[in-house]
Amino acid sequence: MDEGLAPPAIEAGASGNQYPALKIENTLYINVKSGVIKIQLLPDVAPQHVKRIKTFATQGFYDGVVFHRVIDGFMAQTGDPDGTGRGGSDLPDLKAEFTQKYGFERGVIGMARARSDDSANSQFFIMLNEAPHLNGGYTIFGRVVDGMNAVDNIAKGEPPAKPDKMIKMYLEP
Incomplete structure (x- = not known):
């Protein structure tokens, strides 16, 4: 892993976000072509979303799934097994777990949804930059703590x- 290479904005929380200490049981990894993305899950604000992501990681649901929407300077979206941006899992949609505790800054991870607040299923996005207009409108369930350079290198479009694609997603071994 690229310890020490994460931008200061991720370590300190550019928007003043104060994150809890990283715990092994809330550490997730995504292997991509350009490296490993290490993620801190945030069950303190999104327990049902974190539970869903952990379930999918354990089942291998995300392995091989593409980043189908990557907007330079904004975000990288994935989690649709069909790769079209319209798909999801067979599980029921999740109720929104919006928070004012954290904001959408570089490295924060949120659940994608349709028009309804309670329509998140399997798709999620990683912020490439700060986007305060998303605050309170999407569920935040994690943040990148290492490997943001790998996120920056994901193909745009x-x-x-x-x-x-996500080669493999897994929990702390």
Whole structure:
């Protein structure tokens, strides 16, 4: 892993976010072509979303799933097993767990949804930059603590011409 290479904005919380100490049981990894993304899950604000992500990671649901929508300077979206941006899992949609505790800054991870607040299922996005207009409108369930350089190198586009994929997602071994 690229210890020490995460931008200061991720370590300190550029928007003044104060994150809890990283715990092994709330550490998630995503292997991508350009490296490993280490994620701190935040069950203190989104317990049902964190539970869903852990379930999917354990089941291998996300392995091989592409980043189907990557907007330079904004966010990288994935989690649709069909790769179209319209799919999800067979599980029921989740009720929103919006928070005012954290904001959408670089490295924060939120659940994508349809028009209804309570329509998040399996798709999520990683912020490439701060986006305060998303605060209170999408569930935040984690943040990148290492490997943001790998996120920055994900192929851009809506969809990308040659989309990158999550090779493997897994919990702390």
